[in-house]
Amino acid sequence: MARTTLADMAKLLNVSKVTISKALRNHPDVSSELKTRINDLAIELGYTPNYIARNLYSRRTRTIGVVVPDVSNSFFSYAVHGIIDSADKAGYQIIVTISREEEAMERKNLNTLISMRVDGILISISQNTHNYDVFTAVKKAETPLVFFDRTLPDLGFTSVSVNDYQSAFRAVNYAIQKGYRKIAHLAGTLNTSIGRERCNGYQKALLENNLTVTDEWVIENGFTIEDGKNGFEKLWKQDNKPELIFTVNGHVASGAYAMAQKMGLKIPGDIAFIGFGFREYTDMFNPPMTIISENPDLLGRTAFATLLHEIESKTNEGPKQIVLPLELELRSSC
Amino acid sequence: MARTTLADMAKLLNVSKVTISKALRNHPDVSSELKTRINDLAIELGYTPNYIARNLYSRRTRTIGVVVPDVSNSFFSYAVHGIIDSADKAGYQIIVTISREEEAMERKNLNTLISMRVDGILISISQNTHNYDVFTAVKKAETPLVFFDRTLPDLGFTSVSVNDYQSAFRAVNYAIQKGYRKIAHLAGTLNTSIGRERCNGYQKALLENNLTVTDEWVIENGFTIEDGKNGFEKLWKQDNKPELIFTVNGHVASGAYAMAQKMGLKIPGDIAFIGFGFREYTDMFNPPMTIISENPDLLGRTAFATLLHEIESKTNEGPKQIVLPLELELRSSC
DNA sequence: CTGAAAGCGCTTACAG
């Protein structure tokens, strides 16, 4: 048996589809006596409105598409959590897609979301994306889009990010004040905004303190736990070993931690750590890590609120760059 | 300017909508010369097919709805990852919704997904759900639904779960063989299938070894890190302290770990641990934890494959109960 | 208070 439609109910009750539709939406046009009969029938038949049909007419879906590189990275899980939670409060549904850090997958996801006619898109860019043509397609489709965390400047979209450069500078500067001199950096990927900015802040802090930047101590190889392990190994193979490692995110830090401890090194005695991270994750480390404290949940909420504003405001205010400030939180890894 | 439609292009090229539609889908009906012209125009105008319209006609969306209690629980992040990844390979999109362990939110999510006309639903039930009426609505809507991890038996739906009872039994039995006698259990919520089964397995192992079940040692209070902390505190306040704790999942274990270490206790010297968990999470613990090794990614993949089968197979084979076996993996927490 | 008409953007028979 096919699913109940307005037409089915109209026939059963000998009224028109319009009346059914109005009654179900509690439109004042319909008498309350009729409304009751219609609602009762709807429940009896298990009628559910077909949003597809409704959306086709209204040309709105109340649905937001999200593109993230990797949800096994808990930073993005928490960000998606923030997005879903605030979307729900605003009456929006979320479609989550994952690029797996692949340019082609990212493009495919974006095109699918546009074809699904989502009302807007939230994206954190893949580390391997170099071709930005798909974003001109997004522009043509007139789908509002907001970058979050990993942004793409100069494309004319709004972005929500954190003060990567300053926070990196501050953290490394703090470490230098504490007496550390030999400071390495597990840098993620410099093809991303966060990778670049955090690395720049790190270098700036060294230079301002009259320390030289040692190229072999800047390891660029991704954002995963595995990358942290490999990165630490590379670093520790060198004759000239650092005293402290500045890590680009919590996952890289946890990989480096694990590898250091596997090698029998003491933290912070043999090797100290400081870097970007967030409490739900890095507080579990042993010892807990001194972090530039990110708040992925808040980032997700802010990104959604910003996108919602773009969707619902008629006036085109032009792209905005929203930057969330971050604080240093001291623990015992450094 | 509104988005380009088939009609727009038809007018520009002086052919019918049907011809445009066919050309774009590479239908043999249209001459290749015309196809080229049409495709060129489509690219120029940035045409993207409207899936809403397409779906309304086809009465399929190639979209699957997922309902999970909490994505900040990384078990579910990994499961969702597995679902999205295999869905992508099969050409399906995923809509993720979160119940926040609330019955009302779960019901709302389910109704929304049905109205969105998803082709199927994957759900892990909230710990606070007692009223199952919404599932009769799902039945009426004829939307295929598969439970995963936390299931609801006897409702006539297919489920994909793990052998909770046997695994719990085996783990606790192993601990007893190793010489532990005073074994407590942080039990999650007994209102869920996994909570019940794991607790039953734990009790069975005690009884089979002629140990008594101590009620005060079975702490029922949820599945989060916070619950693990509280649970451990409750346990440790007691005069009669256990030697080992059997934990219902990795998050509860990590909370208990953190609290134990905060109190200055040595693991496994002062208090040992064994329990359900998965490597990506529990291997980060210090010391790494002896676990009944779950694989949320695989669970997600299996759940999706099972649902896909139900969607695509015409023959109604009736509900199936798929149970994945789990292995004990020895580390140093016990 | 009730309903006939038109349309959202597609696709599928079917006719030529």
Added chain:
DNA sequence: CTGAAAGCGCTTACAG
């Protein structure tokens, strides 16, 4: 090879 007709399930003017 090309297209006119009908319809997917709704909603919005508009007329009565």
